[in-house]
Amino acid sequence: MSQKKISIDDVARRAKVSITTVSRVINNVPTVSNKNRAKVEEAVAALKFKPNVSAQRLARGVNNAIGLVMPGYPGIFHSFYAIELVRGIGHSCETLRMDMVFHITNGFNPINNNNVGGVIFADIIENRKQVESAVATGTPCVIINNKVDDLDVSYVSIHNHFGGELAADYLYSLGHRDIAIVSGSFNTQAGIQRFDGFRKYLEKQNNPLNEEYIFEGDYSRRCARVAAEQFLKAKKRPTAIFAASDEMALELMAFFLEKGVKIPEELSIIGFDDNPACLYGPVALTTIKQPLFKMAEESVRMLHKIIQEQKHVRKKLILKPELVIRESCAPCPKK
Amino acid sequence: MSQKKISIDDVARRAKVSITTVSRVINNVPTVSNKNRAKVEEAVAALKFKPNVSAQRLARGVNNAIGLVMPGYPGIFHSFYAIELVRGIGHSCETLRMDMVFHITNGFNPINNNNVGGVIFADIIENRKQVESAVATGTPCVIINNKVDDLDVSYVSIHNHFGGELAADYLYSLGHRDIAIVSGSFNTQAGIQRFDGFRKYLEKQNNPLNEEYIFEGDYSRRCARVAAEQFLKAKKRPTAIFAASDEMALELMAFFLEKGVKIPEELSIIGFDDNPACLYGPVALTTIKQPLFKMAEESVRMLHKIIQEQKHVRKKLILKPELVIRESCAPCPKK
DNA sequence: ATGAAAGCGCTAACAG
DNA sequence: CTGTTAGCGCTTTCAT
Numbered sequence: 001m002s003q004k005k006i007s008i009d010d011v012a013r014r015a016k017v018s019i020t021t022v023s024r025v026i027n028n029v030p031t032v033s034n035k036n037r038a039k040v041e042e043a044v045a046a047l048k049f050k051p052n053v054s055a056q057r058l059a060r061g062v063n064n065a066i067g068l069v070m071p072g073y074p075g076i077f078h079s080f081y082a083i084e085l086v087r088g089i090g091h092s093c094e095t096l097r098m099d100m101v102f103h104i105t106n107g108f109n110p111i112n113n114n115n116v117g118g119v120i121f122a123d124i125i126e127n128r129k130q131v132e133s134a135v136a137t138g139t140p141c142v143i144i145n146n147k148v149d150d151l152d153v154s155y156v157s158i159h160n161h162f163g164g165e166l167a168a169d170y171l172y173s174l175g176h177r178d179i180a181i182v183s184g185s186f187n188t189q190a191g192i193q194r195f196d197g198f199r200k201y202l203e204k205q206n207n208p209l210n211e212e213y214i215f216e217g218d219y220s221r222r223c224a225r226v227a228a229e230q231f232l233k234a235k236k237r238p239t240a241i242f243a244a245s246d247e248m249a250l251e252l253m254a255f256f257l258e259k260g261v262k263i264p265e266e267l268s269i270i271g272f273d274d275n276p277a278c279l280y281g282p283v284a285l286t287t288i289k290q291p292l293f294k295m296a297e298e299s300v301r302m303l304h305k306i307i308q309e310q311k312h313v314r315k316k317l318i319l320k321p322e323l324v325i326r327e328s329c330a331p332c333p334k335k
Numbered sequence: 336m337s338q339k340k341i342s343i344d345d346v347a348r349r350a351k352v353s354i355t356t357v358s359r360v361i362n363n364v365p366t367v368s369n370k371n372r373a374k375v376e377e378a379v380a381a382l383k384f385k386p387n388v389s390a391q392r393l394a395r396g397v398n399n400a401i402g403l404v405m406p407g408y409p410g411i412f413h414s415f416y417a418i419e420l421v422r423g424i425g426h427s428c429e430t431l432r433m434d435m436v437f438h439i440t441n442g443f444n445p446i447n448n449n450n451v452g453g454v455i456f457a458d459i460i461e462n463r464k465q466v467e468s469a470v471a472t473g474t475p476c477v478i479i480n481n482k483v484d485d486l487d488v489s490y491v492s493i494h495n496h497f498g499g500e501l502a503a504d505y506l507y508s509l510g511h512r513d514i515a516i517v518s519g520s521f522n523t524q525a526g527i528q529r530f531d532g533f534r535k536y537l538e539k540q541n542n543p544l545n546e547e548y549i550f551e552g553d554y555s556r557r558c559a560r561v562a563a564e565q566f567l568k569a570k571k572r573p574t575a576i577f578a579a580s581d582e583m584a585l586e587l588m589a590f591f592l593e594k595g596v597k598i599p600e601e602l603s604i605i606g607f608d609d610n611p612a613c614l615y616g617p618v619a620l621t622t623i624k625q626p627l628f629k630m631a632e633e634s635v636r637m638l639h640k641i642i643q644e645q646k647h648v649r650k651k652l653i654l655k656p657e658l659v660i661r662e663s664c665a666p667c668p669k670k
Numbered sequence: 671a672t673g674a675a676a677g678c679g680c681t682a683a684c685a686g
Numbered sequence: 687c688t689g690t691t692a693g694c695g696c697t698t699t700c701a702t
Contacts, residue, residue, distance in 0.1 A: 005679095007678090007679055007680085008679065008680065009496060009679080011443075017681080017688080017689085018680085018688065018689045018690080019679090019681095019689090020681085020688070020689055020690080021687090021688065021689075022680095023680065023681060023682090024687095024688090026680095027681085031687055031688085032687070032689085033687060036687085036688080040671080048471070048472050050447070050448070050449035051449060051680075052393070052448070052449065052678085052679050053389075053449055053450035054389040054390075054393045054450075054678085054679080054680095055390075055678070055679035055681090055694090056676090056679080056680055056681075056697065057389040057680095058387070058389045058390050058393055058679080058680075058681090058694045058696085059679075059680040059681040059682080059693080059694055060680085060681060060682090060694085061681090061694065063389060063449075065436070068437075083418070086421075086437075087439065089440070090437055090438075090439045094439070095368050099436045100436060100437045101400070101434045101435060101436045101437070102403075102421075102425055102435045102436070102437050103425075103429075104422065104425045104426070104429070112385070112388070113385070114385035114386060114387065114388055115388035115389075115400075115434055136383075137385070162695085170623040182686040184625055197579070219611065221615050222615050225615070227434075251615070254425055254589060254616070254617075257593060258592060258617055258697090273680070277556065278556050279557075280560070280586070281554045281589070282589075282590075284595055340695095342694090342696085343695060343696060344695080352672080352673085353672065353673045353674080354673085354696080354697095355672070355673055355674080355698085356671090356672065356673075358697060358698085359671095359672090361696095362697085366671055366672085367671070367672085368671060368672085371672085373693095386696070387694085387696080389694085389695080389696095390678090390694070390695035390696040391695080391696055391697075392678090392679080392696095393678045393679065393680085393694090393695080393696075393697090394678055394695075394696040394698080395678085395696085395697065395698095396678065396697090468695040475688055478694065478698090481694090483677080535688050645691085669692070
């Protein structure tokens with residue numbers, strides 16, 4: 001069944017050169033004569049030789065695999081956020097020729113950092129302790145989507161506060177004054193900060209957020225329905241809603257459309273993410289786009305650098321989100 | 336910054352035992368005196384020692400990492416299917432103490448199988464060649480969601496043909512005769528087989544599928560809208576629709592609801608997957624549940640066995656989907 | 671129950 | 687440009 005594993009010696013023997021030469025050609029070291037290179041390549045092909053990665057890592061002393069740890073709470077995995085991150089990180093690893101080993105964790109079971117050269121934390125909901133332990137053992141790591149300033153780690157995040165402001169500013173400038181928000185979970189930095197940016201902006205305009213217009217969501221579609229019911233019952237219906245994720249915004253839209261509310265004529269809705277689903281529905285969703293893919297790329301690049309240089313020069317990177325105007329917001333109808 | 340990597344020698348020295356003994360305790364070999372065990376454990380803890388996985392794998396001669404290769408076509412990643420698979424496989428790996436290294440591939444760039452002990456193919460859309468190459472080099476592998484009988488590989492799949500029948504049978508038994516289908520992509524086995532099961536069932540009832548009622552979708556929400564438009568224009572509107580994914584079914588539902596069509600009174604809709612999103616909308620979606628998580632688990636178990644036993648006894652496993660009745664289907668109104 | 675020693679497959683000085 | 691040689695950190699006989 002499984003044929004004898006063939007090793008570098010087999011190749012060397014067949015090509016009639018030393019294993020060093022073989023090693024050189026498989027590692028693209030230039031100092032090999034064309035003749036030898038050809039012989040080795042022939043042997044490699046004929047034998048279908050693939051270097052043993054474990055041996056390489058051991059000999060080289062560096063591990064070119066990175067761990068990606070995802071928070072394991074239910075639903076994360078069905079979020080656009082997580083998927084984009086995985087895609088982006090996967091893609092970057094591919095181009096940097098690193099392996100990406102995947103960990104889903106609920107924050108309880110400690111993860112192994114010893115099988116990888118470093119780890120990327122895709123947000124740290126409940127696994128702050130794991131980050132600390134990684135830092136303590138000197139495992140290179142970078143954190144995504146969280147500003148962590150009390151630990152010696154690099155991170156790349158999104159300027160969520162600014163994103164919240166952006167949304168508020170747009171709605172406000174369209175003339176809206178009765179504005180509601182379905183925030184993200186306050187267990188996440190993103191949730192808090194988007195809310196904060198949004199709230200503070202409105203306060204600055206002397207148009208502070210009405211209590212009835214605040215709903216703490218969790219980025220999921222399900223909670224958006226509950227929020228919608230709440231807004232419907234408010235003394236005065238809001239004329240605009242900011243949802244901290246497109247998923248929520250989309251569900252809001254579906255809900256109000258079902259109720260016969262015209263969008264955007266009677267109600268403006270703005271989301272957050274720039275999920276491709278924005279384009280599918282009956283009304284294209286205006287949103288705040290966050291550069292998820294870019295964030296993923298940068299995190300890999302950072303980690304790669306740390307691993308290669310074998311030392312950590314702390315870096316912080318904050319990417320700015322931007323407004324993407326589509327069809328779901330219109331000037332305020334009232335007055 | 337990064338403290339000197341500590342190795343098994345350091346532990347042995349500190350515990351005043353041989354490295355062999357240290358190796359024994361970290362591998363839970365019983366033949367170690369309590370006294371020595373305690374000393375070693377103390378040293379391991381004090382030094383925060385973590386065994387070097389590459390060295391272990393090299394010495395042991397087996398690699399307990401598995402590769403998961405996902406087709407890279409756009410959208411796959413936003414599908415419930417992919418996500419559940421990743422979750423299930425991740426989970427199983429965790430319990431079997433294996434690493435899961437992730438590969439997203441478009442079928443062009445060959446993947447490395449030499450850094451893992453085996454690989455799981457989550458469907459094989461465009462990467463049939465990669466499967467062949469894996470098989471050729473003796474890399475243990477198992478395929479998900481495809482029956483591959485012309486290659487010496489194990490697979491675990493879903494009885495999609497039966498799933499299609501199930502949907503047709505349910506709709507037919509509710510009295511529907513004008514039944515439409517939004518199939519999955521015919522580039523996928525699942526797409527073809529669900530369609531086939533569905534079509535053949537109706538043929539058997541002497542109620543063959545009307546050409547106008549067939550739409551080849553791709554599992555995505557977007558295409559469901561196009562399908563809906565087509566059905567709307569049909570000479571006679573169907574009274575029931577089977578969609579080969581819940582995503583499509585949900586979008587269909589949203590579309591018709593917008594148009595004022597009552598569901599299920601005027602139109603029955605049945606999906607496929609049992610995506611949790613089935614429950615969110617205004618009308619809970621009746622669907623065909625496929626045991627994705629189970630399929631994932633089984634695939635890991637199979638692969639693990641092959642890797643451990645170092646030999647491949649081919650196995651084929653076909654899991655059955657089942658009908659989940661909720662609110663989106665009702666008896667046919669006509670007549 | 672314990673340890674010495676021989677690898678696992680590869681890389682990286684080093685010498686030529 | 688090429689080969690010899692000494693490890694990388696761990697497991698695993700084989701003695702003791």
